Amino acid sequence: MTEKDFVPKDLSEEIKEGKTTWQSPSNIALVKYWGKKENQVPANPSISFTLNSCRTTTTLAYRKRAKKATDFDFEVYFEGERKESFEPKIQEFFQRVEQYLPFLKDFSFYIDTSNTFPHSSGIASSASGMSALALCLMDLEKMMAPQMEKNYFLQKASFLARLGSGSACRSIEGNLVVWGKHRNIPGSSDLFGVKYPGEVHDNFRNYQDTILLVDKGEKQVSSSLGHGLMNDHPFAENRFEQAHGNLNKLQEIFRSGNLSEFIKVVESEALTLHAMMMTSQPYFLLMKPNTLAIINSIFSFRKETGLHLCFTLDAGANVHLLYPEYEKEETLEFIKAELLEYCEKEQFILDGTGDGAEKVELA
Numbered sequence: 001m002t003e004k005d006f007v008p009k010d011l012s013e014e015i016k017e018g019k020t021t022w023q024s025p026s027n028i029a030l031v032k033y034w035g036k037k038e039n040q041v042p043a044n045p046s047i048s049f050t051l052n053s054c055r056t057t058t059t060l061a062y063r064k065r066a067k068k069a070t071d072f073d074f075e076v077y078f079e080g081e082r083k084e085s086f087e088p089k090i091q092e093f094f095q096r097v098e099q100y101l102p103f104l105k106d107f108s109f110y111i112d113t114s115n116t117f118p119h120s121s122g123i124a125s126s127a128s129g130m131s132a133l134a135l136c137l138m139d140l141e142k143m144m145a146p147q148m149e150k151n152y153f154l155q156k157a158s159f160l161a162r163l164g165s166g167s168a169c170r171s172i173e174g175n176l177v178v179w180g181k182h183r184n185i186p187g188s189s190d191l192f193g194v195k196y197p198g199e200v201h202d203n204f205r206n207y208q209d210t211i212l213l214v215d216k217g218e219k220q221v222s223s224s225l226g227h228g229l230m231n232d233h234p235f236a237e238n239r240f241e242q243a244h245g246n247l248n249k250l251q252e253i254f255r256s257g258n259l260s261e262f263i264k265v266v267e268s269e270a271l272t273l274h275a276m277m278m279t280s281q282p283y284f285l286l287m288k289p290n291t292l293a294i295i296n297s298i299f300s301f302r303k304e305t306g307l308h309l310c311f312t313l314d315a316g317a318n319v320h321l322l323y324p325e326y327e328k329e330e331t332l333e334f335i336k337a338e339l340l341e342y343c344e345k346e347q348f349i350l351d352g353t354g355d356g357a358e359k360v361e362l363a
């Protein structure tokens, strides 16, 4: 597939108005995407667990405009209230995807979105939000091209989501998704996420992710700025190579179910991501004292119990606690007793791996 394959032909002109609703989850990367080339092409391949509970629901209502127009026409609502501050991001997204959705200026859009996770929890909503919007737009395209195949629908939804926010392309399907060309992963692409095609051991079934909300504040450094700082980062080439190597290691780990090796890769990836931030120019630091306290506490817990709780981080201070379902009882007991004190207002989210986005059928 190339970009050109996503430019549609022969779309029906018949569609006048309607609406569609999609619900799309967040995802948590095991091998991190950090650094990109032009057009949201990742500097290295990444892989993530699709989550289940952290979701965005988006309704796209559309009405054909009376005349051909030269601008986009849309309004964005968050939980029913107009949210003009979200609109520049959508405007930019529409500009980026217009060549692949040539009908965008023919309609007036009303976009209403809501999240299952608390607003400003520090949980990134761009992955779930952009993927949900991409799916709604694909639904509209499918109305105009009813013969569209499911695989094309999903790939193009992921492709569009990627142009909105890179990691969003990993939120369409479940529950392990690769994005970025990797020599040993058939079908992997820089253009869209694909379901991990290899064998996966039962140890990873319904893998748990408990998210500790350490710091709910706004990020001081946006991820687009952070990606940009990888451009002339002194360690960039080694880092990108390391990501390829870690994906190789994970392939074997997914097959064998070796959780000790899984932990080594995943925790190293999280710390490397933050090490890249700390060694960028300018450098920055997103972890907080409580992030480190949690990490140290996890190390001690593992040493004492031999259980397989591990952590990963995204571009912030919050900690994702990953553990197998069969160790859930003891692990959750520990989390509740020892780790919640490090969270803002003891807040946490119970999540786990999920099957990806779903269309919400309107009653």
Ligand code: PMV
Pocket (backbone or CB within 6 Å): 028, 029, 031, 032, 033, 034, 046, 126, 165, 166, 167, 168, 223, 224, 227, 273, 314, 315
């Ligand atoms: O999708 P973006 O541009 O917000 O970048 C996400 C980057 C990380 O969350 C830090 C890593 C990842 O692969 O999700």
